[in-house]
Amino acid sequence: MREEYERQGYCVREGFLPPAEVAALREEIERICEGATLARHDAARLEMEPDQEPGGTKVRRIYEPCTYYERFRRLSDSSRLLDAVEELLGPNLTFHYSKINMKPPTIGSVVDWHQDLSYYPLTNTDSVSILFYLDDADRANGCLQVIPGAHREGMLDHTRDGWFQGRITAPVDESRAVPLEAAAGSVIFMHxxxxxxxxxxxSSRARRTLILSYRAADAFPIYLGDMTPRAEAHVRQARGEPAACARCSPGRIPIPRYPRETKSLYELQELSRGGQAGAR
Ligand SMILES: O=C(O)CCC(=O)C(=O)O
Structure with a gap:
């Protein structure tokens, strides 16, 4: 798994979650979203799809499920998952954040090309994003797309006029992109x-995806002012020992200059597409 991850920048494991676990996670999601509408919802826990009627019930994101909901927390602490993360990042692990991207039928928002490290620079690149498909995912309902091997080509520009746009502003060679189609219960480990x-x-089908991120305990956040405590709010030691030293990768790690506080990647990318992510 580690060889594949290092070579391609990702690896997919089908059937990682048994069907009963997928069903239980979906049930929990339904409970969390019950009664939420665009006009009336708990904005500290949920983000709604903006392009719907005020009474519309389509949720775009659930924030930090592994902090707020026991079933998700248990998955993030499970030995099976942590064993896999340990194989990729070593024995000392920090849990970083979690989210659920809901991609509801007919409306589910686009996610523009980006590299996760651009959002939260770290002293080294031993950080993995883990995506669990909770529905069957294919091209029609917006499965994840990646560019095999491109994780070794360095960080691409995510700025315009010096401001962080939350998406790649350099040309992306989409002819190299691969759609990761897989059944519910599959997991993707992505560099x-x-x-x-x-x-x-x-499509008329949902594409719910639970995303968790872990990093090596010696990958420390690079200080970004007010953004740092926000990006680190859900961090905890997941396995092993805390680091006595930070480990620094050679090379350059770009520092995002955020144009303003936004709720999520979706909102920042929307501002960017509208040409508004360039001023305070
Ligand atoms: O939900 C997706 O398709 C990708 C999500 C993603 O890249 C993110 O939320 O950072």
Whole structure:
């Protein structure tokens, strides 16, 4: 698994979650989203799809499920998952963040090309994003797309006029992109410098994806002022020992100059597409 991850920048494991676990996670999601509408919802826990009627019930993201909901927390602490992360990053692991991208039918928002490390620079690149498909995912409902091997090509420009846009502003060679189609219960382990994206969900099927991120305990955040405590709010030691030293990768790690506080990647990328992510 480690060889594949290092060579391609990702690896997919089908059937990682048994069907009963997928069903239980989906049930929990339904409970969390119950009663939420665009006009009336708990904005500290949920982000709604903006392009719907005020009474519309389509949720775009659930924030930090592994902090707020026991079933997700248990998955993030499970030995099976941590054993896999340990194989990729070594024995000392920090849990970083979690989210659920809901990609609801007919409306689910686009995710533009980006590299996760651009959002939260670290002293080294031993950070993995783990995506669990909770529905069957294919091209029609906006499965994840990656560019195999591109994690070894360094960080691409995510700025315009010096401001962080939350998406790659350099040309992306989409002819190299591979759609990661897989059944519900599959998991993708993806390197933090892998460029990735997903299309809007134009199908009649949901594409819910739970995303967790871990890093080596000696990958420390590079200080970004107010952004740092926010990016680190859900961090905890997941396995092994805390680091006595920070480990620094050679090379350059770009520092994002955020134009303003935004709720999520979706909102920042929307501002960017509208040409508005360039001023305070
Ligand atoms: O949900 C997706 O398709 C990708 C999500 C993603 O890249 C992110 O939320 O950072």
């Amino acid at each position: 933090c410098t892998m460029p990735h994206a997903s299309a809007p969900n134009r």
